[in-house]
Amino acid sequence: MTIDADQLLAALRWRYATKRFDPTKKIPAPIWDALEESLVLTPSSFGLQPWKFLVVMDPNVRANLAPESWNQPQVTEASHYVVLTTRTDLTATDIDAWMNRMMEVQGSSEQAVAPLKGMIEGFVQAMAPEARHAWNIRQTYIALGQLMASAALLGIDACPMEGISMAGYDHVLGLEASGYATTVACALGYRAADDKYAGIAKGRFDRSRVVTRL
Amino acid sequence: MTIDADQLLAALRWRYATKRFDPTKKIPAPIWDALEESLVLTPSSFGLQPWKFLVVMDPNVRANLAPESWNQPQVTEASHYVVLTTRTDLTATDIDAWMNRMMEVQGSSEQAVAPLKGMIEGFVQAMAPEARHAWNIRQTYIALGQLMASAALLGIDACPMEGISMAGYDHVLGLEASGYATTVACALGYRAADDKYAGIAKGRFDRSRVVTRL
Numbered sequence: 245m246t247i248d249a250d251q252l253l254a255a256l257r258w259r260y261a262t263k264r265f266d267p268t269k270k271i272p273a274p275i276w277d278a279l280e281e282s283l284v285l286t287p288s289s290f291g292l293q294p295w296k297f298l299v300v301m302d303p304n305v306r307a308n309l310a311p312e313s314w315n316q317p318q319v320t321e322a323s324h325y326v327v328l329t330t331r332t333d334l335t336a337t338d339i340d341a342w343m344n345r346m347m348e349v350q351g352s353s354e355q356a357v358a359p360l361k362g363m364i365e366g367f368v369q370a371m372a373p374e375a376r377h378a379w380n381i382r383q384t385y386i387a388l389g390q391l392m393a394s395a396a397l398l399g400i401d402a403c404p405m406e407g408i409s410m411a412g413y414d415h416v417l418g419l420e421a422s423g424y425a426t427t428v429a430c431a432l433g434y435r436a437a438d439d440k441y442a443g444i445a446k447g448r449f450d451r452s453r454v455v456t457r458l
Numbered sequence: 459m460t461i462d463a464d465q466l467l468a469a470l471r472w473r474y475a476t477k478r479f480d481p482t483k484k485i486p487a488p489i490w491d492a493l494e495e496s497l498v499l500t501p502s503s504f505g506l507q508p509w510k511f512l513v514v515m516d517p518n519v520r521a522n523l524a525p526e527s528w529n530q531p532q533v534t535e536a537s538h539y540v541v542l543t544t545r546t547d548l549t550a551t552d553i554d555a556w557m558n559r560m561m562e563v564q565g566s567s568e569q570a571v572a573p574l575k576g577m578i579e580g581f582v583q584a585m586a587p588e589a590r591h592a593w594n595i596r597q598t599y600i601a602l603g604q605l606m607a608s609a610a611l612l613g614i615d616a617c618p619m620e621g622i623s624m625a626g627y628d629h630v631l632g633l634e635a636s637g638y639a640t641t642v643a644c645a646l647g648y649r650a651a652d653d654k655y656a657g658i659a660k661g662r663f664d665r666s667r668v669v670t671r672l
Contacts (some may be wrong), residue, residue: 245468246613247461249492249626252461256499256608280465284665287606289620290662299671342661347658378592382599382642386618389603392501393671394470397553400461404600406503407581417672428596445563447505447556458514458631 252397259396260446262403262431264439265322275398275402276324279432282394283326286387290364292342294331294380295387296424298417299324305416310410313429323433326391329415329424332386334368334376340375350400377425384427405429460546466611473610476617476661477643478653479536485647489612490538493646497540504578505645506556507603508521508545510638512631519630526626527643527652532617537647540605541627543638548582548590581612591639598641608645626633 271279283297288422300306303320309327310319319325331338343357368376395402407430413419414428435442486492497511514520517534523541524533545552557571570630582590602618609616620642627633627640649656 245465245470247465247469247611248490249612250606251459251461252611253495253499256496256604258459258461259501261501274463276476278466280549280665281467282607282668284506284662284668285660287468287475287618289471289618293663293668294567294669298670299669301671305466306594319574329520330579343662345663346661349661353539382596385599386603386606389500389605390470390602390607392600393604393607394466397466398463404501404503432498446499448498449507449559451494453509454498454509455494455511455513457515458519 251290254329255396256393256401257446258404260441260444262318262401262435262439263441264317264436265401265433266453267321267433267435269323269324269434271400273402275365276358279324279391279394279400282390283387286388286390288383289379290342290360290367291346292334292338292364292383294334294338295384297387298327298329298331300304300327307415309408309413309429310407312404312416314407316403316405316407318431319429321433321436322431325427325429325431327417328384328387328427330380330417330427332377332423332425333373335378336365339364345418358429359447381427388428388430393432400432403431405431414420417444461611469610469613470607471605471660473616474655474658476532476615476649476653477535477655478531478650479615479645479647480650481485481535483537483648485537485614489614491607492612493538493605493614495603497601500604501578502597504556504574505560506548506552506578506597508548510543511601512541512543514541517579517602522630523643525625526630527619528621530619532619532622533643534646535647535650536617536645538644540598541631541643541645542598542601542641543631544591544594544641545654546591546594546637546639547587548594550579553578553582556582564670595641602642602644604630605644611638614646615649619645
């Protein structure tokens with residue numbers, strides 16, 4: 245079931261932030277299904293999953309997101325375009341939703357989940373609302389990391405999109421009163437044959453600069 | 459080179475937040491090397507890599523981190539323990555370091571990287587220092603996501619550690635004046651045969667709740 249180290253590293257080295265996608269190449273449905281599932285399976289703090297992932301298929305919506313993204317071509321050219329949104333707060337309703345889910349899948353009782361629930365409530369209530377949003381956003385970045393690694397392993401190109409107007413996205417996507425806000429996006433598909441960025445050497449620092457064994 | 463969708467999902471479903479590791483089982487050096495490399499290869503905004511990853515091998519340091527981690531057993535029982543730290547600011551020195559690296563690996567000139575440098579400087583200077591730290595932290599969470607996904611694919615168990623005292627870690631690790639601060643940790647190794655959490659059903663929400671196609 246596991247893969248070997250060389251295979252993992254080959255995939256992670258193969259990937260790059262794809263600037264130009266081939267708009268004629270679409271990710272096959274079973275592959276896309278797996279990528280959506282990799283989002284669903286993302287680990288999160290306490291398991292709270294404070295996110296919603298919007299897969300923008302409608303070309304008109306994509307066209308409206310482009311100007312909110314410095315008109316970067318990935319928004320309209322990529323096969324698939326995901327907007328990762330994050331819960332702007334974390335309330336008793338959110339915690340209850342997850343506790344109910346736990347009870348459902350594990351067949352456990354309200355009493356059994358009560359200690360965990362109390363711990364989460366204490367942790368969450370100690371934070372200001374902005375801190376809760378910031379904490380939730382960090383979880384969403386785990387999803388981005390898992391999505392990009394998963395895509396690379398499946399041979400799918402991706403480009404994380406941070407240079408976007410989050411407020412502009414929220415407006416185009418009608419998120420303003422939803423309790424969720426745009427955090428980051430990710431374009432996925434197949435690199436264009438002439439994307440010059442594909443050939444540029446990676447600028448990663450030497451391992452000695454970023455990894456220290458103590 | 460690529461893997462198939464079933465293999466990816468099997469790995470992501472196999473993983474769970476491992477509470478008890480088998481302290482007698484150590485990750486073989488080539489596998490650990492690949493996991494360190496997966497950290498090095500993590501994508502980051504503009505490629506800035508605002509992080510340092512501390513791999514804590516010394517049992518005494520691990521013992522000192524345990525009380526800063528609610529004495530969770532993963533800290534001392536896991537084969538490997540990584541503390542992911544993040545640059546607390548982002549200055550001209552950081553940007554220069556990356557520009558120099560780009561020129562080095564790509565053989566490009568100062569003039570060639572000047573437009574990118576100007577764009578990054580403008581973006582970074584528009585933020586307050588706390589916002590820069592928060593932005594950097596989000597990048598570190600991409601690394602956490604890539605690390606956990608990579609570990610799962612290699613058959614290595616992992617537990618993300620958010621419930622830690624970041625200030626306590628900074629103190630134990632001597633980070634206070636380093637310009638880097640603890641963000642999150644990750645224990646890696648092999649699940650203990652009797653870790654009861656291994657058998658608990660995942661509480662992920664239904665896909666219909668977290669993924670919407672527009």
